[in-house]
Amino acid sequence: MSTIAAPIATERRSSPRLRARLQDWLPRLVLAPSFLLVLVFVYGFNLWTLFLSFTSSKAFASTKLVGWANYQKLWNWTFEWDPPSGWYTALVNMGIFGGLYVTFCLVLGLTLAILLDQKIRGEGILRPIYLYPLALSFIVTGTAWKLFLDPRIGLEKAVHDWGWTSFHFDWVVNPRMMIYCVAIAGIWQTSGFVMAMFLAGLRGVDGEILKAAQIDGASAFQTYRRIIIPMMRPVFFSALVVLAHMAIKSYDLVLSVTGKNPGGAAELPSTFMYSYTFTRNQMAVGSTSAVIMLMTIAAIMVPYIYSELKEKPQ
Amino acid sequence: MSAGDLVTSAPGREPARHSLTTRIVIYGLLTLFAFIYLIPLVVMVMTSLKPLDEVTGGNMFALPQRLTVEPWIKAWGEARIGVSDTAGINGYFFNSVKMVVPAVLISTLLGALNGFVLTKWHFPGHKIVFGMMLFACFIPFQSVIIPMAVILGGLGDIGRSLHDATGYSFGFGNPTVNLVIVHVVYGLGFTTLFFRNYYELFPTELIKAAMIDGARFFQIFRRILLPNSTPIFIVTVIYQFTNIWNDFLFGSTFAAGDQAPMTVALNNLVNTSTGVVEYNVNMAAAIIAAAPTLLVYIVGGRYFVRGLMAGAVKG
Numbered sequence: 001m002s003t004i005a006a007p008i009a010t011e012r013r014s015s016p017r018l019r020a021r022l023q024d025w026l027p028r029l030v031l032a033p034s035f036l037l038v039l040v041f042v043y044g045f046n047l048w049t050l051f052l053s054f055t056s057s058k059a060f061a062s063t064k065l066v067g068w069a070n071y072q073k074l075w076n077w078t079f080e081w082d083p084p085s086g087w088y089t090a091l092v093n094m095g096i097f098g099g100l101y102v103t104f105c106l107v108l109g110l111t112l113a114i115l116l117d118q119k120i121r122g123e124g125i126l127r128p129i130y131l132y133p134l135a136l137s138f139i140v141t142g143t144a145w146k147l148f149l150d151p152r153i154g155l156e157k158a159v160h161d162w163g164w165t166s167f168h169f170d171w172v173v174n175p176r177m178m179i180y181c182v183a184i185a186g187i188w189q190t191s192g193f194v195m196a197m198f199l200a201g202l203r204g205v206d207g208e209i210l211k212a213a214q215i216d217g218a219s220a221f222q223t224y225r226r227i228i229i230p231m232m233r234p235v236f237f238s239a240l241v242v243l244a245h246m247a248i249k250s251y252d253l254v255l256s257v258t259g260k261n262p263g264g265a266a267e268l269p270s271t272f273m274y275s276y277t278f279t280r281n282q283m284a285v286g287s288t289s290a291v292i293m294l295m296t297i298a299a300i301m302v303p304y305i306y307s308e309l310k311e312k313p314q
Numbered sequence: 315m316s317a318g319d320l321v322t323s324a325p326g327r328e329p330a331r332h333s334l335t336t337r338i339v340i341y342g343l344l345t346l347f348a349f350i351y352l353i354p355l356v357v358m359v360m361t362s363l364k365p366l367d368e369v370t371g372g373n374m375f376a377l378p379q380r381l382t383v384e385p386w387i388k389a390w391g392e393a394r395i396g397v398s399d400t401a402g403i404n405g406y407f408f409n410s411v412k413m414v415v416p417a418v419l420i421s422t423l424l425g426a427l428n429g430f431v432l433t434k435w436h437f438p439g440h441k442i443v444f445g446m447m448l449f450a451c452f453i454p455f456q457s458v459i460i461p462m463a464v465i466l467g468g469l470g471d472i473g474r475s476l477h478d479a480t481g482y483s484f485g486f487g488n489p490t491v492n493l494v495i496v497h498v499v500y501g502l503g504f505t506t507l508f509f510r511n512y513y514e515l516f517p518t519e520l521i522k523a524a525m526i527d528g529a530r531f532f533q534i535f536r537r538i539l540l541p542n543s544t545p546i547f548i549v550t551v552i553y554q555f556t557n558i559w560n561d562f563l564f565g566s567t568f569a570a571g572d573q574a575p576m577t578v579a580l581n582n583l584v585n586t587s588t589g590v591v592e593y594n595v596n597m598a599a600a601i602i603a604a605a606p607t608l609l610v611y612i613v614g615g616r617y618f619v620r621g622l623m624a625g626a627v628k629g
Contacts, residue, residue: 026531027435030427034502035443041499042450045458052460061464108347115344118332128615129348132355134622135611137560139577140604143584144354147361147374147593154374161373188351196619220332249454252562252577259585273456278567287460294457301452309445 046294052287059281070288086264087289090272093179097268098247100183101190105243106236108187109194114224116195117202127199130192138189142256145185146172172257175265182257182266186250194239201235202228241304245297269293362386362597369593385594389583389602393595396571396582403599405572406579410559412490413575417497418554424498425505425550426543430535432506433513434521444510451503451625455563458500466492466568489569496568497558504557505550508624512546513539545617552614553621556607576603 053071056064077087084092112130116123133141148154149172159167171177205228213223251270258266264275269289277286332340357374362385364378372379391402432444466487473486485491516539524534565575574582580603584596611618 023530027431028437030531031431031443034424034428034506035447037499038447038450038502041462042453042458043446045461046453048461049457061460112344112347115340118337118340120340120344126344126348128611129351131615131619132608132611133351135556135607135618136604137562137577137607139560139562139581140600141354143580143596143600144358146584147597148354148357153370153593158373158375188354192351193622196622200623220336245452251456252581255562256581256584260581270454270456277460283460286456290454290456290460293454297452297454298449301449305445305448305452309441309448 049287049290049294052284053291055284057283057287059283061283066284070284073285074288074292086267086272086275089264090267090269090289093266093268094248096179097183097186097250098244100180101186101247101250102240102243104183104187105191105194106239108191109239110198110229110232110236112191112195113198113202116199127196130195132192133189134193136189138250138252139256141185141189142253145181145188146257146259149181149184175263178258178266182250182254185257186247186253189253190243190246194243197235197239198232201232205231238304241300244300248293248297358597358601362389362594362601364594366590366592366594385592385598386602388592389595389598393583393592393599394586395579396586403576403579403583403602406574406576407602409490409569409573409579410576413493413497414555414558417494417501417558418551420494421498421501421505421554422547422550424502425507426509426539426547427535428502428506429509429511429513430539432510433516434518435531444506447503447506449503450500451507455500459563459567462496463567466496489573492568493564493575496564497554497561500564501554501558504625505554508546508550508553508621509543511624512543516542545620548614548617549621549624552610552617553625555610556618556621559607 052061054065054067055062056066056069074087077085078091079088081088116127120126149169151157151168151170151173154172156167156169159169172181209227210223213227218226249270250268251274254261254266254268254271261267261271264271267275269292273286273289273293276282276289360376360378361369361374363381363383364372365380365382365384368379389402390404393402395403395406428447432440469492470487473483473488476486477483520538521534524538529537560577561575562577562581565578566581569575569578580599583599
C-alpha cells in the first residue's frame with residue numbers, strides 16, 4: 001500500500017469507502033497513462049522491431065518468419081570488405097567516429113574543466129562560449145561545419161588567400177575522409193557538455209584535501225595527477241556512458257556534415273538502418289540493424305542506470 | 315546543491331596560486347579554445363550578411379565589405395525548399411512552433427505528476443516502473459521507428475475515414491499532431507526523471523501535514539508542490555524545448571513536405587542539388603533555425619546546464 005496514502009484511508013471515516021479507495025488508488029491511476037505509453041511505445045515497439053528482424057519484410061511488414069537469416073546476412077556482411085558492404089562500412093565508421101568522438105570529448109572536456117578551475121577571471125564569459133554549441137541542432141552544426149570545411153569557399157581557400165597555397169584540406173568532400181569531419185563537428189558540439197560534467201566534479205572536491213596536498217609540498221601538477229583526476233572516476237564513467245550512447249545514436253550530424261551521406265561513404269549503423277528500411281525496401285534487414293543498435297545501447301545503459309538507482313538510499 | 319549549480323556557482327576553495335608564466339599559458343589556452351568554439355558561428359553570421367559573389371570569391375574570415383540582409387529576407391520568405399511550392403522557411407518555422415509548444419507543455423506536466431507519484435506515493439514496484447521509464451530515455455529511435463510509422467499510418471487511415479464521414483479528421487493523421495504524440499511519448503522518461511529527482515528532496519513532512527489537514531492528492535500537488543517547483547519547471551521546459559526543436563529523425567520520417575519542422579526544411583534547403591548553392595541564404599536559414607534555442611540558452615543558461623547534467627542521470 002502507498003506509504004503516505006495509508007493515513008488517509010483511516011482518517012476519512014465519514015466519507016464512503018469507495019471514495020477512500022479511489023483516493024488510495026489515485027496516485028497509481030495518475031502514473032498509469034504515462035507508464036502505459038512507455039510500455040507500448042517503447043517496450044512494445046522494441047519487441048515489434050525484434051519480431052520484424054526475424055521476418056522476410058521488404059517494403060511492407062510481413063509475418064513470414066525466416067529465423068536467423070537476417071542476422072546471418074549482417075554477420076556475413078561484417079566481414080565483406082572487398083568491396084566493402086554497407087554494414088562493414090557502417091561498423092568501421094562507427095569505430096572511427098565513436099573512438100575519436102568519445103576520446104576527444106573526454107580529453108578536451110577534462111582539460112577545459114581543469115583550466116577553468118584555476119580561479120581565472122572571466123570564467124562567466126568563457127564557460128557559456130564552450131557550452132553554446134549544445135543548444136544548436138545537429139543539422140545547424142553540420143551546416144556550419146560543412147561550409148567551414150568546404151575547400152572551395154572555406155578553410156582551404158582562406159589559407160590559400162593568406163599565402164600558403166600548397167595547403168590541402170578537402171576531407172569534407174572526400175568520401176574516405178568524410179567521417180573524420182563528422183567527428184570534428186560532433187566533438188565541437190559535445191565537448192562543452194563533458195567540460196561541464198568535469199567542472200561540477202572538480203567543484204565538488206573538498207578544499208581540505210587540496211590544502212593538505214599543498215602543505216605536503218605537492219605541486220599543482222602532482223595534485224591533479226595523483227589526487228584530483230583519480231577522484232574524477234565517477235564523472236569520467238558517467239561521461240563515457242553518455243558519450244558512447246550518443247555516438248551510437250548519431251544520425252542527423254552525418255547527414256548534415258556530408259550532405260545526405262553521398263554513396264553511403266559516411267555510413268553509420270543509424271543511417272544504414274534508415275536507408276535499408278525506408279529507401280531500399282529491406283525492412284527486415286533494417287530492423288535487424290536496429291535491434292543490434294538497441295542491444296549495444298542496452299549493454300551500456302542498463303548496468304549504468306542500475307548502479308545509479310541502487311546508490312540512492314530510499 | 316545540484317551538479318548544475320556546481321558548474322555555475324563560484325567554488326568556496328582556496329585560490330590556486332600560479333606563477334605569471336603559468337597564468338599566461340592558462341589564459342592563452344582558454345582564449346584559443348574560446349576562439350575555436352566561436353569561429354563557426356562567427357563565420358556563419360558573416361557569410362549570411364555577404365552577397366553571394368563575396369562568399370564564393372572572398373575569404374570566409376573576411377568581414378563583409380557590402381553588408382546585406384538580402385540573404386535573410388530570401389531565406390525567410392523566398393527560398394525554395396526541396397520540391398515544395400511554399401516559399402521561404404517561415405512556414406516551417408511555425409510548423410516547429412506549433413509542434414514544440416504542446417509537446418513541451420504536455421510532457422512537462424505529465425513528468426511533474428509522475429515525479430510526484432514516484433517520490434511521495436510509493437507503491438510496490440515503483441523502482442522498477444521508474445527504471446523502465448528511465449531506460450526509455452536512451453533507446454535508439456531506430457528501434458521504434460518502423461512500428462511508429464505503422465501506427466501513425468493507421469491513425470492517418472482513421473482520419474481519412476472520419477473526414478469522409480463527418481468532414482473533419484479531428485487531428486487524426488495530422489503530421490503536427492503525430493509529432494506531438496511522438497515527442498510527448500519519448501520525452502516522458504526525461505521529464506519524469508527531472509521531477510522525480512527534484513521532488514525526492516522535497517520535505518515529505520509538509521505533505522503529511524497537509525494530509526492531516528484533509529488535503530488530497532491533486533490539492534497537495536497544486537497547492538504545495540507546484541508553487542515550489544518553478545526552478546525544475548524551467549529546467550524541464552528548456553530541456554524539452556531544445557530537444558524537440560532540434561529533433562530531425564522523427565521530423566523527417568513522420569512529417570514530409572509542407573508540414574515538415576524547421577530542421578528538416580533546413581536540411582532540404584542546404585542539400586538541394588539543383589541550381590547555384592546560395593551559401594549566404596543557407597547560413598541565414600541555419601541561424602534562424604538555431605535562434606530560438608540559442609535565445610533560450612542565453613536567457614536561461616543556468617537552467618540549461620542543470621538540465622543537461624540531470625539528463626546524464628546523475629541527480
